[in-house]
Amino acid sequence: MCRTALAVAAGDENLLFLLAVSLRFQQRMLEASSVHAELTRIFPMSSLHWGNYGASLLHVGLQDDAIQAFSKSSQLDPANPAPRFHWGMLLIEQRDYLAARNMLLDAFELDRESPIIRIHAARACCLAQDFDGAGLLLKPWRSWLPLKNDKLQLELAQVLTLRNDVPEAAELLEDILSRLPSHTEAILLLATIYERFNRLADAEAMVLRVVRMATASTIEQRNEASHFLATLALRRNDTDAARELLDECGPQGTDDYAHYFQLAAVCDKQGDVQATLNALHEGHRLEAIERRFHMPASFTAETPALESEAPRVSIEQYKTWPRLNAPGAHESPIFVVGFPRSGTTLLEQMLDAHPGLQSMDENPFFDSLADTLRRHDRRILEDLSVLRQYDCDELRKRYLALVAERIPRIDGTQLVDKNPLNMQWLPLIYRLFPQAKFILSLRHPCDVILSCYMQNFRSASLASACSTLERLAHAYVEAMAKWLVEVSILQPTVMLLRYEDLVSDMAEQANRLATFLELEDATPMLGFAQHARGKTYIGTPSYSQVIEPINRRGLGRWQRYRSEFDPLLPILEPMLRHWEYWPVERG
Secondary structure: OHHHHHHHOOOOHHHHHHHHHHHHHOOOHHHHHHHHHHHHHHOOOOHHHHHHHHHHHHHOOOHHHHHHHHHHHHHHOOOOHHHHHHHHHHHHHOOOHHHHHHHHHHHHHHOOOOHHHHHHHHHHHHHOOOHHHHHHHHOOHHHHOOOOOHHHHHHHHHHHHHOOOHHHHHHHHHHHHHHOOOOHHHHHHHHHHHHHOOOHHHHHHHHHHHHHOOOOOOHHHHHHHHHHHHHHHHHOOOHHHHHHHHHHHOOOOOOOHHHHHHHHHHHHHHOOHHHHHHHHHHHHHHHHHHHHHHOHHHHOOOOOOOOOOOOOOOHHHHHOOOOOOOOOOOOOOEEEEOOOOOOHHHHHHHHHOOOOEEEOOOOOHHHHHHHHHHHHOHHHHHOHHHOOHHHHHHHHHHHHHHHHHHOOOOOOOEEEEEOHHHHHHHHHHHHHOOOOEEEEEEOOHHHHHHHHHOOOOOOHHHHHHOOOHHHHHHHHHHHHHHHHHHHHHHOOEEEEEEHHHHHHOHHHHHHHHHHHHOOOOOHHHHHHHHHHHOOOOOOOOOOOOOOOOOOOOOOOHHHHHHHHHHHHHHHHHHHHHHOOOOOOOOO
């Protein structure tokens, strides 16, 4: 009908537009692109036509031309969010995540009410490691329900998962599957979430549905299902089945570094040292390539082994700190710190099992508070003495507000803030909570480094630190050296708890904790495994270990990889000596 009418009214704007729309709905994208190009020729000052032309160019794979069209559209109508949105989506596809974040935030500023812009801007923030920014964008997501289509609801669930808001993502996926029980993408994502919830039977039943739906699922989805079945086999300690599945399906693409971390975990349990190392080296090589798109500055030769923007304090600065009113020890949080994979999650679950304490999953609250200070004046973090009573009071209020957004506080309990690398934020924490008690979880540095090297961390800075064993050793020494210097200056109340002592005699260490924290009865801490099984979600890599009874399997595991660690011992020697793990004997 459009073509017939255009034979009479050639160049009619509305007819050409409807023709392009009809072609796009028929998936005749090349023809649609030609019509949109004609519209930009006849109406060169129309932002709408340039934006539509850019979107059509994307469908035919002409990304550079699409960028030029979106740029032209934005210039013609700076208040139009659509070209910036499509441009930002293209930048995500090109894996230029920082630029995508900025472009989509520009689109958000032009239309703050659009759920689709908020969801994809939040995705870009997560990919650029700006999880706080993503949280702010997604804050009103429940008010958007029901979303206009299931594709957008799935995308929201995916972004919530990226942000580690996993229980909320599960709600959305369960809703989709209540209406569309064969939605393969939703099934696979919800199955991975159920595994994280330790609902293994439910997870397996879901993923087997995908395996059986051979004609309704893609090769990629069936490959993902096989990887997931390997995860479940490993959870059952059926390492032969897990390795067979992984060998059969292979990586999901040339950049699938997660496959190699999963394969390494299986080979390690089988005692196949060389295969474990081969898989880890390849996994880290591929991960470094991918992570450079997330945080390019974290993967340069000049970047510190463990990158951090946490403030430092000198003894001269500390002497100038004014003495301010602050909460007492019982009104302050208890901070559980230590290098990652040192046993902090086990310790947290023990504390959370006590009725007088309440913990939460790891949250970068002090990174957020530091961002607030930077926006005000970057120089504040260079010298915390400038913070006065009002400033500290307001920062504590902000901290408690952030906590309240993550967990509903239980009356009469003392908060436990477990985040291993909060040890880097000691000056700021101590400035706000000088009476707070700290528990430093310590484990043999070589076991810590091996465990970190085998992890696929979400944080780009941790992934960068773990890119090689040598870099990881330097990161460990740098983090511990900073902690020891600042502890000597600030003199906080610290209890040292060794992982080796904890697994050897948990009852004794529970009593030590109870005495340190002034708790009357340590007995509830001993039921940590049952308590952890009752939790819906544990958001750390140790989620599958802390629901099991205590065991000694992780002690001295590094000795199997002694040839890799011998070159690291001179780097680690200062900390091995300080923490009395020296001399290092052969296992």
